[in-house]
Amino acid sequence: MTLHTYGFDLATTVTPRPDEPSVFDAELHDNWRIGMGINGGLLLALAGRALCAELGDGVDGHLDPFSISGYYLSPTSPGRATLRTETLRRGRTVSTGSVSLTQAGDDGEPVERVRVLATYGDLDGHTDHIRTSATPPDLPAPADCVSTDLAPPEFLKQAPFLGSVELRLDPGTIGWVSGTPSGRGMARGWFRLPDGREPDPLMLLLAVDVLPPVNFDLGVPSWAPTLELTVHVRAKPAPGWLRIVHSTRNFAGGYLEEDAEAWDSAGRLVAQSRQLARVRLPQ
Amino acid sequence: MTLHTYGFDLATTVTPRPDEPSVFDAELHDNWRIGMGINGGLLLALAGRALCAELGDGVDGHLDPFSISGYYLSPTSPGRATLRTETLRRGRTVSTGSVSLTQAGDDGEPVERVRVLATYGDLDGHTDHIRTSATPPDLPAPADCVSTDLAPPEFLKQAPFLGSVELRLDPGTIGWVSGTPSGRGMARGWFRLPDGREPDPLMLLLAVDVLPPVNFDLGVPSWAPTLELTVHVRAKPAPGWLRIVHSTRNFAGGYLEEDAEAWDSAGRLVAQSRQLARVRLPQ
Numbered sequence: 001m002t003l004h005t006y007g008f009d010l011a012t013t014v015t016p017r018p019d020e021p022s023v024f025d026a027e028l029h030d031n032w033r034i035g036m037g038i039n040g041g042l043l044l045a046l047a048g049r050a051l052c053a054e055l056g057d058g059v060d061g062h063l064d065p066f067s068i069s070g071y072y073l074s075p076t077s078p079g080r081a082t083l084r085t086e087t088l089r090r091g092r093t094v095s096t097g098s099v100s101l102t103q104a105g106d107d108g109e110p111v112e113r114v115r116v117l118a119t120y121g122d123l124d125g126h127t128d129h130i131r132t133s134a135t136p137p138d139l140p141a142p143a144d145c146v147s148t149d150l151a152p153p154e155f156l157k158q159a160p161f162l163g164s165v166e167l168r169l170d171p172g173t174i175g176w177v178s179g180t181p182s183g184r185g186m187a188r189g190w191f192r193l194p195d196g197r198e199p200d201p202l203m204l205l206l207a208v209d210v211l212p213p214v215n216f217d218l219g220v221p222s223w224a225p226t227l228e229l230t231v232h233v234r235a236k237p238a239p240g241w242l243r244i245v246h247s248t249r250n251f252a253g254g255y256l257e258e259d260a261e262a263w264d265s266a267g268r269l270v271a272q273s274r275q276l277a278r279v280r281l282p283q
Numbered sequence: 284m285t286l287h288t289y290g291f292d293l294a295t296t297v298t299p300r301p302d303e304p305s306v307f308d309a310e311l312h313d314n315w316r317i318g319m320g321i322n323g324g325l326l327l328a329l330a331g332r333a334l335c336a337e338l339g340d341g342v343d344g345h346l347d348p349f350s351i352s353g354y355y356l357s358p359t360s361p362g363r364a365t366l367r368t369e370t371l372r373r374g375r376t377v378s379t380g381s382v383s384l385t386q387a388g389d390d391g392e393p394v395e396r397v398r399v400l401a402t403y404g405d406l407d408g409h410t411d412h413i414r415t416s417a418t419p420p421d422l423p424a425p426a427d428c429v430s431t432d433l434a435p436p437e438f439l440k441q442a443p444f445l446g447s448v449e450l451r452l453d454p455g456t457i458g459w460v461s462g463t464p465s466g467r468g469m470a471r472g473w474f475r476l477p478d479g480r481e482p483d484p485l486m487l488l489l490a491v492d493v494l495p496p497v498n499f500d501l502g503v504p505s506w507a508p509t510l511e512l513t514v515h516v517r518a519k520p521a522p523g524w525l526r527i528v529h530s531t532r533n534f535a536g537g538y539l540e541e542d543a544e545a546w547d548s549a550g551r552l553v554a555q556s557r558q559l560a561r562v563r564l565p566q
Contacts, residue, residue: 118354281412
C-alpha cells in the first residue's frame, strides 16, 4: 500500500509573489518523478494552474485550457521552481497566455525547463452539439486490469510517480512486462487519483501522460523523453475513472508521435493530446 | 490559368533589421488570404523561416523544425508584419525558440497575430530506423482528381490563396461541392507549388493546412478559424507531389480537432499535424 502524501492539488500549487505580479513559486516533488525528471503531464498541469491565475480573474475569466502546448527544454529535478506568466491576448471567448518554468541551475542562475503556450476559455460556454465519430476503448473492468502497484520495486524506484496515481493497465497492452510486446504501439488503461480527487480540466493535462510509453509495446523498452506535448481539453469530465488510450502511427528516425485520448465515466471524449518523443534505440 | 506572382519563397521572406538583432520584417500578401485572414500554414512557415535564421546559424545550426506550434491570436491582414524571435535553449541535438508576429493595429500600435514555439534540429541526423504502421492514402491519380482551378469565381474571391497553390482534390471527399458531403469528416488530395518549387521542411508547414476544412465533409460549410496548429516534420520530403489527408474524430461543442498527414512521392510520412479549430454551427 502506497502513502499519498503529495497529491495532485498540492503538487500543482502555485504561490503568487506578493510583490511581483505574474510570478509564482512552486515545489517539484520526487513523488512525481519518472526516470530523469518530473512527469511531463504534471508539469503541464502546474503551468496550467499558473495560467488559471493569470487568465482566470475578473467576471469574464477564462479558467479552462482549450489547447495547451508544452515545449520541454531541460530535465526538471525535485525542488523549487518559478513560473512566470504573460497574457498575450485577452478576448471575449478565449484568452491566450504563456508560462516559463525555471529552476536554479548549478550556478544558481535560472535555467528554463518548460515553455508553455495556451488558449483558455469557459468549457461551460460550449454548445451541446456533439458529432464525435471516435468510440470509447473497450477495456476490461478495472478489477480485471493490472495495477501498477504490482510493478517490481526496482521499476517503481525509477518511476516514483506511479505511487502518486492509480492506474489499471489493460493486460492486452502490457505483454512487454513478460517479454511479449504486442507490436501494435498501444497502451490502454484506467486512471484516477488515489485520494478520491475527481477529474477536472487541469487534471486531464496529467491524465494524457500517465500510461507507459507506447514504444514499450513496440518492444523498445526505453524511456521516451517528450520534446513537445499539446493537449486539447474538449469537455469537463464526469466524476470517476478515466479511460486512457495511447497510440502511435509513426515510429521513425528515433522519434515517435504519441496520441492520447481521455474518456470520462459518461463515455465522453474529454481530452485529446499528441506529443513528439525521442526514443533511444537499442544498439 | 492563374498567375503566380507571389510564390511561397517570396511570401515567406524575412528581412533582418540591420540594427535590431532577432527582428525581421515581412510582407503578407492578399494572394495567400483565405476568408478573413492569411492562411495559417503560410504564417507558420513564415515564422518557421525566421526561426531558421535565429537557430540555424553556426556550424551546429539547427535548420529543420521537428515540432512547431502556432497560437493564433487575431486575424492577419495583407500588409507589413514584424517577427521577433527568441532563443530559449540551444542544445547539441535540438534547439528551441519562439516567434511573435505582429502587425500595426488601427492606432498604429503593434497587435500580436501569432505566437509560435518550436524545436529545431537536423533531420539528416535522424537514424534510418522506420517502423511506421501508418499507410499512405489510396488516392486517384492527380489527373483523375479535381483541380481547385475549377472552383466558382465567388469562392476563389473568398480564398485567393487557392491561386497560389496547386491542389487536386479526391472526388470522394468533395461531395459537399454538390450538396452531398460524405459525413466522414475527411479531406484528401494532392498538393504541390505551381512554380515547380519542390517541397522541403518549411513548405510542409504550409502543406498540412491547404485542404478544405473537414467540417465541409460533415455538411457544415463554415470557415473554421484555427486556434492552435502544431506540426511535426518527420523527414525531408522527396521531390514531387505530396499526398495530404485531413480527418477529425471529435466535432463537439462548436470545436473540432483536425489531423493532417503529408506523404511524399517516395511513400514516406513526412509530416503530421493537429489543429484545434472553432466551427460556427448553422443556426
